[in-house]
Amino acid sequence: MQRPQTVAEQVANVLRESIADGSLAAGTPLRQDDLAERFGFSRMPVRDALRQLEAEGIVSIHPTKGAHVARMDATEIREIFAVRALLESEALRLSVPNLAKDTLDEAGHVLKQIDAEPNVGRWGTLNRAFHLALYSACGNARLLGLIEAHHNAADRYVRVLLSNLNYRSRSQSEHWDILTTCRHRDAEAAVRLLKRHLGEGVKTLVEAGLAGKS
Amino acid sequence: MQRPQTVAEQVANVLRESIADGSLAAGTPLRQDDLAERFGFSRMPVRDALRQLEAEGIVSIHPTKGAHVARMDATEIREIFAVRALLESEALRLSVPNLAKDTLDEAGHVLKQIDAEPNVGRWGTLNRAFHLALYSACGNARLLGLIEAHHNAADRYVRVLLSNLNYRSRSQSEHWDILTTCRHRDAEAAVRLLKRHLGEGVKTLVEAGLAGKS
DNA sequence: TTCTGGATACTCGTATACGGGAATACAGAT
DNA sequence: ATCTGTATTCCCGTATACGAGTATCCAGAA
Helix, strand or coil: CCCCCCHHHHHHHHHHHHHHCCCCCCCCEECHHHHHHHHCCCHHHHHHHHHHHHHCCCEEEECCCEEEECCCCHHHHHHHHHHHHHHHHHHHHHHHHHCCHHHHHHHHHHHHHHHHCCCHHHHHHHHHHHHHHHHCCCCCHHHHHHHHHHHHHHHHHHHHHHCCHHHHHHHHHHHHHHHHHHHCCCHHHHHHHHHHHHHHHHHHHHHCCCCCCC | CCCCCCHHHHHHHHHHHHHHCCCCCCCCEECHHHHHHHHCCCHHHHHHHHHHHHHCCCEEEECCCEEEECCCCHHHHHHHHHHHHHHHHHHHHHHHHHCCHHHHHHHHHHHHHHHHCCCHHHHHHHHHHHHHHHHCCCCCHHHHHHHHHHHHHHHHHHHHHHCCHHHHHHHHHHHHHHHHHHHCCCHHHHHHHHHHHHHHHHHHHHHCCCCCCC
C-alpha cells in the first residue's frame, strides 16, 4: 500500500485480529468510549475503524444502539461458504493454468509450515495464505478482494474448526490433494476437490452447533 | 430497515445517486468541507458517508489526499462484469426453480415500464429492479447483497450504455428472452442468455472507450 | 527564461464538546 | 407483589476546534 498509516486503520487491524482469534466473541458490544480509552485515542478514529469493519461484515452497527461483533447463525455460515465456493472455484479455475511454479512451491511451503506449526493461533493465517496463493494468478483483482473479504468474515469460525485436530489433519490432506492436482494443471479436478473441501468445512461447522441464537 | 435514519446515510444516499446519474463524474474530488457546507451539516457525517461509499467501491479515499469519485479503467470494468456474470449466473440458477409467478409478473411489469419510460434517468433503476427481481428467490441473502453492491459500482457506466438507443433496444429484447426462459423454468438456458447479455454490455462499454486514463 | 527554494494556504486526521434518544432503575399505585 | 410512569444515566450522532502534512505559488538565482 505504501500509504500513510492512519490511526483508524491501526485500530481496525487490531480489532479485526482480536475478533478473528476469538478474544472478542460474537455479540460482544463494542463501546466507542471503552475502545478509545483502551487504545489511547479519541472516539473518532475508533468510529472510522468500526465503520470499516462493518463494511467487512464482521461487526454490526445500529444507530443509537452502538456496535457489536457480528453474530452469525447457521444460515449465514452456509451462505458465506456457498459464496466462497462460488468465488474460489472460479478463481481457482482461472488461476491454475497461469500458476507459476514458484507460486506452487510457495503454497507447498505454507502447507509444510502448517504441518510443523504448533501454535493454533497461526493456523488460520497460514490456511488463508495457502488458499490465496492458489488463486493469485486468476487475473481478477476484484475477485481476489472479495475472496479475501469473505475469509476475514469467516475466519474466526474457521479457526474454531482448525483447533479440532481431526478436522485439521483431514483439511491438510485435502490441501495436499488440491495442490497436487494444481501441479498437474488439472483445473476441473482441483475445483472439485476445493468444493468438497469447503463443503466439509461448513458441514463440520454447522454440525458443531456454532450457530448463534441471536 | 425501519432504523433511525442518520444524517450520514442520507448524505451517502444523495452522493450515491449523484454519482450514479453522472452529476459527479469519475475523478471528481470530493472535498469534505464543500460537501458539508452544501448539505448544511458538519464534516463528520460527510466523512462517515464517504467511508461508506468507499466500502461500496464508488469512491476512493487516500489519507491526507482526500476522496474522489472512483475512476474505472477498462480492466476494472471487465473485472466487475466478470464477477457480476459469476454471481448473477449462480443466483439466477438457484432462483429460477423457486420463482413465484407473482415475481415473474412483476419482472415483466418492470420491463413494460422500461419500454414506456421516456426518462433516461429512470432506466438505470428499472434495469436494476428487473435483474434483482429475477434473483430474489435464490435463497442466499449475502449473494444478493453482493450483486446489489456490484450494480451500484457499475451503475453509472451502465446508464451511459442505456442512453444509447441501439443498446437499449437490444438489451430489452434480451431481457424479454431471459424472462421467457425463466417462465419455462429453464434455468440453464436463462443463465446462458444472461451471460451473453452481460458479455454484450461489457463489450459495448469497452469498445465505447469509457476507460479512464488515470 | 527556467529551475529551485521557501512561505503560504488548503485539506485532512484527530481531539474535544454538546445535545438527544434509548435503556434502566426506582418509586408509587393498584 | 407486580405493573406502570417518570427520572436518571449512559451512549451515540453531530458540531466545533486544533495540529500536521502536502500541494501550490511566487520570488530569486542560474
